[in-house]
Amino acid sequence: MTDNQLGEFLRARRAAVRPQDAGMASYGVRRVAGLRREEVAVLAGVNADYYTRLEQGRERHPSAQVLDALARALRLDPDAHAHLHRLAGTVPSGRFTHTTDRVGPALRRLLDGYPGAPAFVINRALDVLAANALTEALYSPFGQMDNLARMTFLDPVGRQFHPRWSYAAEATVGHLRQAAGLDPDDPRLRELVRVLTEHSADFTRLWNTHAVRGKTLDAKHFLHPDVGPLTLTYQAFDVRDAPGQQLVVYQAESGSPGAQALDLLGSLHATSRASTSAPR
Incomplete structure (x- = not known):
């Protein structure tokens, strides 16, 4: 596991969404399997450069509102949506503690x-x-x-x-x-x-x-x-x-x-x- 799990997650989930799935027309030669970064940014209503920095790990503290918008753009189900928030650190860390392997x-x-x-x-x-x-x-x-x-x-x-x-x-x-x-x-x-x-x-x-x-x-x-x-x-x-x-x-x-x-x-x-x- 790398230190840019948020960026890797966004990139992988972007690749899994086809333009037609998101109601967008596909144009030109596509170098990616799914959505382009610019298309995700448009769907989420965020700046394209800002989204690029999120994927590249140069921006690591998006707001909860931005994450919710990205979850909608990437068509994430509830489990993946919650996972996105955890990767970005918007879920309080105190909610999750290391597990114990002892069964009472x-x-x-x-x-x-x-x-x-x-x-x-x-x-x-x-x-x-x-x-x-x-x-x-x-x-x-x-x-x-x-x-x-x-x-x-x-x-x-x-x-x-x-x-x-x-x-x-x-x-x-x-x-x-x-x-x-x-x-x-x-x-x-x-x-x-x-x-x-x-x-x-x-x-x-x-x-x-x-x-x-x-x-x-x-x-x-x-x-x-x-x-x-x-x-x-x-x-x-x-x-x-x-x-x-x-x-x-x-x-x-x-x-x-x-x-x-x-x-x-x-x-x-x-x-x-x-x-x-x-x-x-």
Whole structure:
């Protein structure tokens, strides 16, 4: 990560907006994939030279009003809009603190209170900090259940486990981009990005788009070698007494094939654990 994250974000998001998307006519030979700097400036109602200095890192303190105008010009969704403000420092730094990786005993008991649903706790870098038995069963095809991004991009199982791998990869990188805006100095996140960039061209390509995505509610598609395809929804909840941690719970619609597959997966995992722990 560089020291001009605001400029890189603006440049990447500008490249993702076509003139016709913004209601502008395209003219002349275009050297860029998306909008020109001058076009963004017109759409946002700011001086073109001022916008250029923002991208180049020569201006680092835009007002909240300018950022809101740029967000509209670049057609940013709410997650990306908030990320833009964080990069510019217009969100009070006191709202965001370094996370702790310690999961309290009460939260661990809560995980075990979801015997029929995979439930786990992650930090901003997508490290899995704690998980219940059904989560372990769900992710058992992986060599190690340690970090969701590493598992997606660097474990060979990832592309088979995620039948919609491209979508899962984009979402994963979007979550990490949001985390970088929340805590850009997090050493764990910096090291993770370094490793993923070094070993995965797909990660590097997606990381350079600067797309941002929050983890709230979505559908997940899995292909488990023991029970076949599963379609689950998930919800993510902030852990109030541990800023940066999230509790994630997967669920299947009652009576659906996904629910039946989860039941079977839980039974298989319980049987396997019992046979492994039985005295010999």
